[in-house]
Amino acid sequence: MFNSHLVVNTARTPFRYLWLAVWALLSFAVSADTSQKPLNSPAPVTAQAQWQTQNTQGTPAERHENGFVAVAGRLYLLGGRGERPLDIFDPATGQWQQGAKPPFELHHMQAVAYDDKLYVLGALTGDFPEEKSIANILIYNPATDTWQTGPEIPAQRQRGGSGVVVHNGLIYLIGGNNRGHMSGFVAWLDVFNPATGQWTALADAPNARDHFHAVVIDDQIYAAAGRMSSHDTGETMSLTVSAVDVYDIKTQRWHTLDTPLPTPRAGTAAVVINGQLVVIGGESLRQVSAHNEVEAYNPATKQWQKWPALPTGRHGTQATLLNGVVYIAAGSANRGGGPELNDLLLLPLAADTTP
Template sequence: MSPFLLVYTALFLLLATLAHASAVPQPALDLEVVERVDNDPDPTCSRGIVASDVCCLASCGTCGGEGCHLRPGRSWGCCMGTIRSRGRNCEFNGPPCSSPTGFSGTTAPPTTTTTTATTTTAATTTTTTAPSTTTTTAATTTTTTASPTTTAPPTTTTTTAPPTTTTTTTAPPTTTTTTTAPPTTTTTAPPTTTTTTAPPTTTMASNPVWQTVNTGNTFPTARHEACFVMVNGKGYLLGGRGNNPAKPVDIFDPATNRWTQGARPDIELHHMQCVAVGNQVWIVSSWTGGFPNEKNVGSIYIYNTASNTWSTRPGLPEPRRRGGGASVLYDNKIYVVGGNRGGHGGQATTLGWMDYYDLDEQKWVTNLKPLPDGRDHVGGGVVNGNKLCIAGGRDGGVRGFFFATKASTYCYTFSTDTWQNMNAAIPAPRAGSSYGTTCAGHLMIAGGERSDAFSQVDVFDGSSWTTTASLQRKRHGSGLAVSDCSCGKIYIASGSGSRGGSPELTSTEVYLPNGDSSPCAVH
């Protein structure tokens, strides 16, 4: 054979060999690499512990009212697999959120784990695979190489045991032997297939509740037509029907949930809304005496919480003395609105008068514009910091006064001395309710009476009413003591459990705007 032909033949065989080699299946790469998001360097941020509802929980929805923007690396409200809010740990026992932009649903996404890239090698007739070791974090993967003429698919075995080492020994091309070490624990589903459902983050904010407070063996004196107000972190319950002797001051400490007793006034005081002024409680308009011919009290009664003593100052001038009206503090003035001059008898006269006592000048001013629709057994509050709002109450000067309740809401603008009908009827017209201004600056009305006592609670935001959680026990003739605006707690105590004066209650309740699962809950 000529040299030329030999070269040509060799070149042809080389090209054929290269073409054949390119047609042979190459090792296939099946790579899945998931970046861990639970490796925050902050040691206080960890997984696998109990949930705290000041945080985003599993839904990565909101953190204390602000967005929870989860991403690999730390973000403001989150620390990887664990969510934090306002610098406090959110100790969460479910899986972390792994979405780069957060997860707004109510079900947490599956746990993100570290997956080692796995290479699966297809068998060929010319390749002998050496022994190899494959290690996985959540599951053990065994790759079996079939005989030279057959390619078997990889077989996957899943365990939650510690990493298991699998050794695959491939004999000469005609024989394949696979030896797998047994798992050290019972085989179960891997954590990555488990989805944990956490409470939605909106539950706290949308589920306010009243709780009965466990006060141990301490209780306030049973009373109704009293007032309840918070001074320097403690609740003071004053007045109420009964003059044998007059009711003492009862003092509630939210830090211990216990009641203690203070001094008694020298006369019976009832049908009033009391006002906190510094470390004092002021009662500027009230009644004394028994049903139905109650008398107007002629003095201001002041209880000093620091010294546990009572004192008096000149009351409303005649003929403007009355009881059953609203009393509200604004700009160092105590405003008195509405009320009744004649008790519950035939001389009862319901009024719309408005006066105030100037604490700086120590005098009464009585020439203010009256409430257009007078009423008694009423209270009020400063709404949104600039208006005095009145709602509910009744006309006590008519027969069947229990049913002569008022539905309208009026607000007074201090700067212009004008009243405005807000055209917002209270959801359940009633009288004798407990009134208070919430930490949000809204007027809350709890309980009351008409044909019976009420447990309903309504809140006015300055333009409309919302009905919130009901009291545990229907009652009327008490007050609302607003405490600790970091939690928004509001307390109510005593009162009458039905229309009229019986039964008088000794229980205490607390309003939790964020629900009974919040850190503010009383247990």
């Protein structure tokens, strides 16, 4: 079933964490980075809904650069720097419990749900700054609480820090970095067919980026936020990407929105609410604390709007939507490697209400 061929079409030590924190706070203190200034001012939010802290039974492990995704009615918090457990939250009971641990360290990912299973691809493993890209798709089956090593990602297209989306039975892998945090950022777009095991390389995006999440709206893939990580040139965080690239799955063409992301940043989460692209949190050289901004783009009006801010800014985590509620958990409260969080926030939304 898994034929991982490519078809072309047009240390987990305290010292490592200390280094990440020191680097984030000090190494760019003297950098003059004009790219971090907001490019345009989104309309102010008019919503009454606000983020809330979910009261839970038990707590998950603190972590950042993790995945967080809804699968079959539950929320799965996985990965992060260091070997972290799989923590599972049941909204019906408000309880956390642990599942089977991933087979190795996973971080810098956008996990997705497919066929009632959890899929991880486009992720990194290992230590900063030249982390390795994972070579195979990893699949977690909630029904059996087991991990499976899935198809190989074509060697020449392996990377991490990528955006990943599922659409009409296909899995799309967008952007990323094939050298961890070194200057290996790419604009690649690939699609994987789980039914046939076939990978297909599609047209490159207009802009390379890593440290971002992607979404699908009306047969179009949106790649927003992120950066071009280039630690080897001293530009680990400074090359943020404000342009929003959109791939039309039907026409197989890219275009770039006329209205860029208002607050350029990377390490963001992204979800779709009522047909809008919602970009959450992130990190940049603009500030030491992680961003708490939540900005939404409406394709119908072609305008950005400011949504309710996170009570605690964060980067390096994922947001997910379940039963009309946006959930986000964990992440780092400052740029770089900490402090790591383990709280669970939610934004309740009526299914037919736009914040």
